[in-house]
Amino acid sequence: MSIVTAPLDEPLQPEPRKRRKLSVAWLLIGFAVFMLLMSLLRVATGANDLNSSGTIRATIIAAIPIGLAGLGGLWSERAGIVNIGLEGMMILGTFGAGYFGYFYGPWQGVVGAIAFGAIGGLLHAIATVTFGVDHIVSGVAINIIGLGAVQYLAVLAFTGVPGGGQTQSPRIDDLPSVTISALSNPLGDLEQKHWFLVSDLAAFVRAFVNNLSLLTLISLALFFFTYWVLWRTTFGLRLRSCGESPAAAESLGVNVIRYKFIAVLISGGFAGLAGGFLALVASNTFREGQTGGRGYIGLAAMIFGNWRPSGLLAGAGLFGYTDTLRLRGGGESIHGLMLLIAVLLLLVAAWQWRKANRISALVSAILGIVVAVWFFATESVPEDLTGMTPYLTTLLVLALASQRLRMPAADGKTYRKGSAG
Amino acid sequence: MTNATLKRLSLVIGAPVLALVTAFLITSLVLAVAGDSVSGVWGQILSLPTPRGYVNIINSATVYYLSAVAVAIGFRMNLFNIGVDGQYRIASFVAAIVAGEAWLPGYLNTVFAVLAAMLVGAAWAGIAGILRVTRGVSEVISTIMLNAIATVVVAYFLRKAAVEHKGSNTIATKEIPEGSRVPGFTWSEDVPAKIYGFVLVAILVGILYWVIINKTRFGFDLRATGLSETAAVASGIDVKRMVLVSMLLSGAIAGLVGMPLLFGNDYSYGSTFQSGLGFAGIAIALLGRNHPVGIALGALLFAFLDEQSNPLQILLDVSPDIVKITQGVIVLTVVIAYEVVRRNGIRLEQRSVANALEDEAPKEEVKA
Numbered sequence: 001m002s003i004v005t006a007p008l009d010e011p012l013q014p015e016p017r018k019r020r021k022l023s024v025a026w027l028l029i030g031f032a033v034f035m036l037l038m039s040l041l042r043v044a045t046g047a048n049d050l051n052s053s054g055t056i057r058a059t060i061i062a063a064i065p066i067g068l069a070g071l072g073g074l075w076s077e078r079a080g081i082v083n084i085g086l087e088g089m090m091i092l093g094t095f096g097a098g099y100f101g102y103f104y105g106p107w108q109g110v111v112g113a114i115a116f117g118a119i120g121g122l123l124h125a126i127a128t129v130t131f132g133v134d135h136i137v138s139g140v141a142i143n144i145i146g147l148g149a150v151q152y153l154a155v156l157a158f159t160g161v162p163g164g165g166q167t168q169s170p171r172i173d174d175l176p177s178v179t180i181s182a183l184s185n186p187l188g189d190l191e192q193k194h195w196f197l198v199s200d201l202a203a204f205v206r207a208f209v210n211n212l213s214l215l216t217l218i219s220l221a222l223f224f225f226t227y228w229v230l231w232r233t234t235f236g237l238r239l240r241s242c243g244e245s246p247a248a249a250e251s252l253g254v255n256v257i258r259y260k261f262i263a264v265l266i267s268g269g270f271a272g273l274a275g276g277f278l279a280l281v282a283s284n285t286f287r288e289g290q291t292g293g294r295g296y297i298g299l300a301a302m303i304f305g306n307w308r309p310s311g312l313l314a315g316a317g318l319f320g321y322t323d324t325l326r327l328r329g330g331g332e333s334i335h336g337l338m339l340l341i342a343v344l345l346l347l348v349a350a351w352q353w354r355k356a357n358r359i360s361a362l363v364s365a366i367l368g369i370v371v372a373v374w375f376f377a378t379e380s381v382p383e384d385l386t387g388m389t390p391y392l393t394t395l396l397v398l399a400l401a402s403q404r405l406r407m408p409a410a411d412g413k414t415y416r417k418g419s420a421g
Numbered sequence: 422m423t424n425a426t427l428k429r430l431s432l433v434i435g436a437p438v439l440a441l442v443t444a445f446l447i448t449s450l451v452l453a454v455a456g457d458s459v460s461g462v463w464g465q466i467l468s469l470p471t472p473r474g475y476v477n478i479i480n481s482a483t484v485y486y487l488s489a490v491a492v493a494i495g496f497r498m499n500l501f502n503i504g505v506d507g508q509y510r511i512a513s514f515v516a517a518i519v520a521g522e523a524w525l526p527g528y529l530n531t532v533f534a535v536l537a538a539m540l541v542g543a544a545w546a547g548i549a550g551i552l553r554v555t556r557g558v559s560e561v562i563s564t565i566m567l568n569a570i571a572t573v574v575v576a577y578f579l580r581k582a583a584v585e586h587k588g589s590n591t592i593a594t595k596e597i598p599e600g601s602r603v604p605g606f607t608w609s610e611d612v613p614a615k616i617y618g619f620v621l622v623a624i625l626v627g628i629l630y631w632v633i634i635n636k637t638r639f640g641f642d643l644r645a646t647g648l649s650e651t652a653a654v655a656s657g658i659d660v661k662r663m664v665l666v667s668m669l670l671s672g673a674i675a676g677l678v679g680m681p682l683l684f685g686n687d688y689s690y691g692s693t694f695q696s697g698l699g700f701a702g703i704a705i706a707l708l709g710r711n712h713p714v715g716i717a718l719g720a721l722l723f724a725f726l727d728e729q730s731n732p733l734q735i736l737l738d739v740s741p742d743i744v745k746i747t748q749g750v751i752v753l754t755v756v757i758a759y760e761v762v763r764r765n766g767i768r769l770e771q772r773s774v775a776n777a778l779e780d781e782a783p784k785e786e787v788k789a
Contacts (some may be wrong), residue, residue, distance in 0.1 A: 084561060123753070131757045132764075136501050140703050141752040148745025149451070153741040156455050166740075296565045303562060360556075371651065386581065388573040391566040398558045 010281045039200040041340050054193055054205035055324055055333075061282050063320025064219045065090075065274040065291075065342075069298025070305065070312045072227055072270030077307060078230060079263030080243035081128050082412040084139030086271045087295030089120035093275025095150040098169035098286020099157050101279065109280050110215065110273070117272015118265055120146055125264035132414040141293075159322045165287035175280055177218070180209040182202070194271025195401040213281045227309040232248070239263055243408035257417050271295060280357060300394045319390045326386040334381045334389055341396075342372035348400055362384055364400070436762045447754075448747045465736060466744070476614040478724045482625045483681050483697075485720035491674035495560075497634060498647035498667055504549055504564025505675040506699025507571030512542035513679030514575045514594070517690030518582055520683070521595030531684060538676040541617040541642035545571065546672025550665040560668070568699070573761050579692070593691025602685040618768040619681035625715040626674060643667055670728040675699070704752045710759070719728025723748060733783045 012190040069086050078231045096116030101109025106317075120142055128139035155166045163170030168206050187206035189197050230236035241249040274294070280288045297319050305311025325333040345368030352361035445463070450557040452459045470478060488505055495502035502508075520534035549567060583592035605615030634640040646653040646663050653660055678698055679690075687694060705723055709715030726748060731742040 010470045092690045127753055127757060131760050133753075133756045133760050137707055137756050138753060140503075141749050141756075142754065143749075144700065144704060145746055145749030148742050148749055152451075155742070156457075169519060177525070267736035293565070293569055296562070300562050300566070303559070346677075382577065384577040385573060388577075391569040391573075392489075395552070395558075395563060395566045395570075398562060399552055399556045 035204065036197065037340065041336060042135075042200065043196055044339065052152040053188070053203040053206040053210065055321075055328055056141045056204055057210070057212075058324040058328060059208060059317065059321045060212075061320075062161045062323045063316040064216060065277045065282065066276035066293050066298045066301055066319050067223065067313060067316030068219055068277060069287060070302040070310070070316055071118055071222060072267040072274065073302040074226065074307060074312060075230075075270060076121075076124075076264045076267035077078045077302070077411050078240050078243045078408055079260045079414065080246060080408055080413065081124070081260055081264050081267075082135040082139065083124060083264065083267050083271075084136050084296075085120060085124050085142030085146070086139075086274075086299055087291060087293065088139075088143035089117045089268045090269035090275035090278075090291045090295040090298075091118045091126075091143075091146040091150050092116040093272030094279045094286050095153055095157075095275075096272060097276035097279035098172065099153075101167045101172035101276075101286070102158075102161075106280055107172050109172060110175075110276055113272045113276025113279070114269045115272065117270070117275060118268040120271065121265045122266015123269065125261045128414070129260045129264060132416060134414075135412055150418050151288060154286070158286075169279075169286035172280060172284050172286075174243045174284065175213050175215050176207075177211050177213045180365075184324065189247045213242065215277060215281050219277060222273075223309050223313055227346075228307075239293075240408070243414075246410055248416075255344045256415055258413070266268055271298075274298065297390060297394060300398065303407075304394070304397050304401060305407065307407055318393065322389040322393050326389050334386045335375065335378065337389075338371050338375040338381070340374060342368050344368075345371060436758040437755060438643050440758040441752060443758075444747055444751040447667065447750050448743065450511060451746055452739075452743065456652065457743075458737060461737045462733060462739055462743065464731060466726065468729070470725070470728060472612045473682040474728050475618055476612060478728045479620065480617050480681070480685075481727060482692050482717075482720040482723075483620045484678060484698055484723035485604070485672060485701055485705050485723055486598065486623045486717055487626060487631075487681075488678045488698045489705035489709065490626055490713070490714045491671050491678065492699075492702045492706040492707070492782055493716060494630070494634075494643075494667055496604065496647075496706055498643045498663060498670070500562045500664060500667060501670045502546060502549075502564055502568050502668065502675070503561055503703065504546060504699070505678065505702050506674035506697065507564070507568035507673070507750055508545045508672050509678035509699060510694070511545050511571045512538040512676035512761075513683055514579065514690045515541045516676075516680065517594040517597070517683055520597040521689065523598050523601060527600045529585055530598070531603060534597075535677070535680055538680060539673040540676070542674070543669045543672040544678025546668045546675065547665070549736040551666030553660065554661045554665050563587065576692075576775075579690070583691075591692050593689040594688075597688045601684070602688060603681075607783055615685075617685035619682040619685055620789065622680070626677065627717065630674075631713045639666075678702070695717045701748075706749060707752050708755050722751075 026308075040411035069090055072086050072089065073083050091405050093113040093116050096112035096114070097109040100112025104112075123145070124142055125137055127133045127141070130250075131396060154168070158164035158169050159166055170290070184206055187202045190202035191206060193199050221316055228236075230240060238249065238254045239262075241252075242252060242256045242259045242263070246260075249259075250256045275291060276288050278294070283290065298316070301315030301319055302312050306311070322334075322337070325337060345364050349361045349365035352364060449459045449463070452462055469644040488509065491505045491508075492502055515533040516538035519537045520530055523530050525533050545567060547563070549558075549560045549563040552563050553560045579592060582594055584595050601622070602641055605617050606620075607613075607615055632640075634643065642653065642658045645656065646658060646660055650660055655662075679694070682695060683690065703722060705716060705719040708719035708722070709717070726744045730744040733739045733741045733743070
């Protein structure tokens with residue numbers, strides 16, 4: 001049907017496309033649609049844990065390390081340095097948090113995490129900026145070094161310490177947290193009513209006023225801080241110009257090498273903090289293998305977010321959410337989520353069909369139908385298979401979205417001083 | 422001119438040596454700062470291996486070699502197949518099932534299982550290839566995700582396919598029948614340990630890799646695409662097809678990685694099957710500069726470091742993880758050293774060209 005009618009509806013001369021910016025209004029509308037969808041889904045599937053305040057709280061805790069790692073990626077890639085070493089830097093961060101957190105105190109742990117991550121960043125900066133080594137090669141090496149170093153250091157630091165061992169630290173003291181009980185309690189009551197939309201909103205707000213770690217708040221603030229620095233200050237403009245066109249930047253007097261170096265150092269600090277968050281807030285101990293590939297997922301979240309903090313936050317939220325569902329509701333919640341995925345895929349198919357992308361429309365439609373059939377044919381997803389939800393979501397999202405993404409123009413390219421000629 | 426070439430050659434040989442020395446220095450620094458005995462650790466690592474140690478080194482080098490060749494195929498055309506890790510694990514699992522079921526007799530069963538492994542490895546890598554070609558998804562991210570998915574999928578099906586093994590509480594697939602196992606060579610009469618028969622396959626793969634890359638049209642297209650995609654397109658190479666084919670090829674070789682272990686040592690796929698070989702392969706491919714001989718040397722070096730560091734915990738109370746730092750640092754220093762050498766090489770060449778032009782210039786003036 002749309003084959004014939006669609007072209008007639010549209011003006012013959014295509015208007016110059018307006019650039020749609022992600023303004024506050026759009027964010028609010030997106031959020032409202034999202035809440036509506038989620039409450040619909042909850043009522044439709046009866047999986048009440050899909051968006052309880054507990055789930056949202058856990059989502060925040062799961063999303064922040066991914067988001068912080070993604071911010072690390074954002075800082076360095078905006079300056080033109082691909083950072084696949086985020087995982088290694090995060091691992092270094094978990095140890096920094098464990099060591100300084102246990103021996104000196106939790107806030108010192110935060111500083112230790114950032115410092116250890118920055119050491120990884122320093123290595124990456126020396127290799128890629130100073131020596132012009134391929135960015136991915138250096139990142140892979142840093143992942144190997146980070147893992148090896150932490151395994152070696154953990155044996156030295158925690159063997160024989162009471163409650164610690166070769167692969168984990170003893171319990172670290174809690175960071176202070178905030179609860180606004182005047183809001184938390186009534187909202188909790190409201191949530192228990194399971195009213196359509198009202199309870200869902202209550203649950204969402206309650207997650208932010210009940211027992212929230214200070215580090216969580218600081219981390220959330222860092223997203224806005226990053227946006228402000230990179231897009232609203234001269235420093236940020238110069239830094240981004242190094243990622244878009246270093247030759248032009250240098251011809252205007254920007255010290256490209258220095259900016260790139262600083263960006264990669266900050267990137268390492270963020271990745272370290274992401275690891276520190278895992279050790280200090282998410283679990284209270286340092287454990288080997290704690291990161292579980294979150295550095296890579298952070299990188300994927302950043303790509304999903306089109307190299308912007310707001311998109312990255314949404315991406316991190318999505319991965320955090322799928323990861324949380326897996327841990328909490330397990331098979332049943334993931335099963336509920338499948339309906340949403342099926343609907344979204346079919347919507348994408350319709351949209352692609354309208355844009356005359358027949359093949360991608362067909363692929364999306366087939367995938368959507370498969371997921372829908374799977375949803376209606378089964379009662380629950382096997383517990384063992386729920387572990388791949390975040391990774392599968394990443395792949396799916398990238399497959400659907402990657403063609404609309406634009407990375408910094410000179411991202412991943414080695415720049416040598418004086419190339420401006 | 423010849424002088425410059427000679428200088429460049431000495432730099433090329435000097436680079437890996439310089440990188441190794443730097444890596445040893447950095448490792449020593451870490452050891453010293455951590456308060457472990459620097460001389461004791463190096464004394465152990467740089468001592469001569471035991472006869473059994475030699476066998477172990479060759480065996481793990483065989484596995485590393487296959488993994489690194491799989492990675493190198495991608496590297497030659499700027500494709501980063503980080504997913505060798507997932508590809509070899511899922512392929513080994515399928516091969517273990519196929520070989521364990523023993524639908525065919527004797528070595529036919531072995532060949533069938535190995536082919537199945539290559540097919541599965543290629544298919545798993547092919548997902549990333551298709552996503553890259555049709556949807557523009559970076560293969561770096563997609564292969565990393567596929568690694569994680571492979572872990573979950575294998576764990577799930579392993580639990581379904583697992584059989585009871587007497588006297589062991591780890592789960593594993595059905596054992597491969599005696600007749601389908603690949604026998605090894607003995608090193609000498611007094612050493613019972615055997616070298617994997619698959620070492621021959623690894624050598625064959627190395628030769629084939631060299632021939633395909635250097636002596637065929639496909640190899641030329643591959644290298645051309647890796648050096649300059651725009652130039653490749655201009656000369657009529659279908660880059661998308663090249664991406665897909667090299668991804669499939671890389672995955673097929675990745676499927677072979679677990680075979681020496683499966684048919685020469687473990688005889689089944691269980692939760693204790695060696696993991697992380699794919700990441701070691703990336704490091705070794707970089708170390709060997711994607712050259713079949715270079716990769717072999719890199720694989721032997723990594724296997725040597727692994728084997729020699731094993732007794733550190735017992736002898737000196739030092740964690741053997743220290744060599745992982747060494748290995749990572751080697752990768753970094755090697756690429757840095759090559760980069761420095763490359764820049765110096767370019768500078769030398771420019772100088773020699775400038776000199777040649779200066780010699781040439783007066784003659785032209787005379788003519789004019």
